[in-house]
Amino acid sequence: MIYTLPDLLTDAAARHPEKVALSCRGVTITYGVLADRANRLANTLLDLGVGKGDRVGVYLNKSVESGVAIYGIMTAGAVYVPLDPTSPPSRLAYVVNDCNIDVLVSEDRRASKISDLEELGVKLNAVIGLSDSTLNCRTLAWDDLSVDVARPATTLTELDLCYILYTSGSTGVPKGIMHTHRSALSWAEVTASTYEIGPDDIISNYAPLHFDLSTLDFFGGARACASVVMVPEEHMKLAASFASLVARERLTLLYTVPLALIQLASPGAMDSLDFSSLRRILFGGEPMPIKHLQTLMEKLPDCRFFNVYGPTETNGCTHYEVETPLAQNVESLPIGRPYSNVEVLIVDDEDFPVQTGQVGELLVRAPTVMKGYWGRPDLNEGAFYFRRQFSGLPDIFNRTGDLASWDRYEQLQFHGRRDRQIKSRGYRIELDEVEAVLVSHPDVAEAAVFGVESDDGAVIISAAVIIGEADEVDASALLSFMSASLPPYALPMNIETRSEFPRTTSGKIDRKALAADSMLRREPERE
Amino acid sequence: MNESETREALKGFITSQILIGETTPLGDEDELLLDGIIDSLGVTRVIGFIEQRFGVEVPREEATVENFRTVSILAGYLSRKSSETVGGS
Numbered sequence: 001m002i003y004t005l006p007d008l009l010t011d012a013a014a015r016h017p018e019k020v021a022l023s024c025r026g027v028t029i030t031y032g033v034l035a036d037r038a039n040r041l042a043n044t045l046l047d048l049g050v051g052k053g054d055r056v057g058v059y060l061n062k063s064v065e066s067g068v069a070i071y072g073i074m075t076a077g078a079v080y081v082p083l084d085p086t087s088p089p090s091r092l093a094y095v096v097n098d099c100n101i102d103v104l105v106s107e108d109r110r111a112s113k114i115s116d117l118e119e120l121g122v123k124l125n126a127v128i129g130l131s132d133s134t135l136n137c138r139t140l141a142w143d144d145l146s147v148d149v150a151r152p153a154t155t156l157t158e159l160d161l162c163y164i165l166y167t168s169g170s171t172g173v174p175k176g177i178m179h180t181h182r183s184a185l186s187w188a189e190v191t192a193s194t195y196e197i198g199p200d201d202i203i204s205n206y207a208p209l210h211f212d213l214s215t216l217d218f219f220g221g222a223r224a225c226a227s228v229v230m231v232p233e234e235h236m237k238l239a240a241s242f243a244s245l246v247a248r249e250r251l252t253l254l255y256t257v258p259l260a261l262i263q264l265a266s267p268g269a270m271d272s273l274d275f276s277s278l279r280r281i282l283f284g285g286e287p288m289p290i291k292h293l294q295t296l297m298e299k300l301p302d303c304r305f306f307n308v309y310g311p312t313e314t315n316g317c318t319h320y321e322v323e324t325p326l327a328q329n330v331e332s333l334p335i336g337r338p339y340s341n342v343e344v345l346i347v348d349d350e351d352f353p354v355q356t357g358q359v360g361e362l363l364v365r366a367p368t369v370m371k372g373y374w375g376r377p378d379l380n381e382g383a384f385y386f387r388r389q390f391s392g393l394p395d396i397f398n399r400t401g402d403l404a405s406w407d408r409y410e411q412l413q414f415h416g417r418r419d420r421q422i423k424s425r426g427y428r429i430e431l432d433e434v435e436a437v438l439v440s441h442p443d444v445a446e447a448a449v450f451g452v453e454s455d456d457g458a459v460i461i462s463a464a465v466i467i468g469e470a471d472e473v474d475a476s477a478l479l480s481f482m483s484a485s486l487p488p489y490a491l492p493m494n495i496e497t498r499s500e501f502p503r504t505t506s507g508k509i510d511r512k513a514l515a516a517d518s519m520l521r522r523e524p525e526r527e
Numbered sequence: 528m529n530e531s532e533t534r535e536a537l538k539g540f541i542t543s544q545i546l547i548g549e550t551t552p553l554g555d556e557d558e559l560l561l562d563g564i565i566d567s568l569g570v571t572r573v574i575g576f577i578e579q580r581f582g583v584e585v586p587r588e589e590a591t592v593e594n595f596r597t598v599s600i601l602a603g604y605l606s607r608k609s610s611e612t613v614g615g616s
Contacts, residue, residue, distance in 0.1 A: 061561055061562070085562055085563070086562060086563030232561075232592075233560060233561050233562075233563075234558075234560035234561055234592045234595075234596065235592055236567070237560050237565065237566060237567045237569075237570050238560070238567075238570060238590055238591055238592055238595060239587065239590070240587055240588050240589070240590055240591050241591045241592040241593075244591075259567065263567070266587070267587070268586075268587045268588060269587065271588075425566075425567075425568075487563075488563050488566060489566070
């Protein structure tokens with residue numbers, strides 16, 4: 001039986017040992033070799049004293065070693081925690097301390113950043129993947145791993161944690177979303193069956209590990225014994241390189257944020273390349289602009305397109321297969337219907353179900369839902385809705401914080417957020433977190449951070465400040481200050497200084513007015 | 528402009544306009560695309576800078592990992608481009 005994610009790998013390695021499991025930057029690894037290397041890492045971790053439920057950090061750029069790392073950690077019974085390679089050291093130090101990580105799996109090129117973590121007071125026991133270092137902890141090279149390729153016995157069950165993904169938190173620090181083997185495996189099962197993924201498929205891994213889109217690629221892929229081609233970070237930034245990789249690797253299924261597809265659809269990017277292998281394109285993370293989808297659909301007439309919806313807390317919970325051809329007057333795509341084995345409710349502010357056409361908060365009940373937020377009883381208290389049952393034990397739903405409605409075709413429509421979370425280029429950002437960091441600058445008296453929609457429908461983060469005692473504060477100095485605690489994608493594109501903010505009648509900063517004002521002043525540039 | 532001047536100009540632009548808050552100086556061989564030094568918006572801005580400053584147009588199919596990986600590789604690409612232009616005209 002397959003109960004846990006390591007079971008998934010053991011099963012794939014037994015059935016398809018010679019099949020390519022992962023490839024990245026020209027390096028390929030079969031399911032058989034992946035299982036052996038994961039077991040060697042697991043045995044090494046156990047030798048180092050890592051136990052069931054312990055958190056182990058994965059601090060790697062994309063490489064086949066990322067696959068070895070996550071499976072090795074889980075095979076030892078431990079929990080993998082991806083550390084975003086682009087995040088500043090202080091933010092990573094927060095994550096490492098928050099969930100008590102003392103072992104990292106990393107690589108030589110990150111040694112100086114790990115040294116920064118130690119300087120910030122992080123106490124590490126060991127780092128695996130460094131061939132030589134000046135760190136204050138034990139280091140082991142990949143070649144120094146245990147030679148034992150047998151899978152170690154553990155008391156792991158499907159109810160145990162498998163990974164924690166940290167995401168932006170509204171109070172100014174990131175929060176850790178905990179998933180269990182059961183929730184992750186359920187998602188792998190749903191995706192492998194819904195999208196008919198099989199051993200002959202070659203699927204993309206576009207999202208980095210700290211981004212939940214990656215779990216479909218790794219675990220849905222392994223469930224189907226498919227091959228996974230990891231898209232290197234540098235290819236994600238250049239449309240021509242991304243397009244040629246998709247064609248060259250003969251990918252059959254693509255799962256990305258809309259940005260990647262917008263790049264693919266950009267003029268010239270797909271010219272003289274052969275995309276005949278592509279059968280399914282899945283996109284998620286934020287709404288897909290119709291204009292670009294239309295272009296892509298015209299270029300790939302044999303492909304099926306799916307809008308996948310679901311916050312990191314629930315995994316995917318609904319999806320919509322785009323009708324071909326796309327109707328003329330479509331403005332936005334529905335998020336569709338729940339996957340099988342998923343129940344959704346839409347409720348008003350008093351938790352009463354709303355009528356068709358009315359907007360309310362989307363609640364989700366499914367085996368794919370997270371266990372909760374790591375070490376945050378305050379958040380966990382508000383994260384779930386308990387539907388009373390006669391038995392006295394309630395049905396538990398996750399409160400997504402997303403607004404949705406049922407339309408007259410019995411499809412779900414998405415209407416944004418209840419709070420101030422935004423998606424920018426696929427990244428999930430709490431504007432309140434960005435604002436909390438900005439206002440902590442000693443020269444800033446008040447700050448407002450808001451999203452402004454750009455011409456192509458993307459959201460750009462903008463900020464306005466009122467300066468305190470200082471005469472003048474340079475926007476670049478403020479950005480520099482913010483970059484010490486926020487990842488690059490969460491930094492505002494512009495910061496303007498104002499003498500006063502528009503206010504609501506209750507005296508609060510009117511962020512909507514600031515955003516509208518900012519839009520208005522951008523207008524002339526478009527001419 | 529020779530290649531070393533091109534490298535300095537590129538580093539100057541990236542450091543002042545894109546690498547906000549970074550304290551370690553940017554090296555000629557540093558990976559620009561791997562660690563988030565430059566993101567996809569940053570690439571567009573660097574291309575804009577190249578076209579304005581050097582008068583070299585970067586066709587979409589040449590904006591690739593092979594040409595943009597490091598400052599030194601990018602400068603090499605630009606010097607080939609400008610000699611092509613001179614040779615071809």
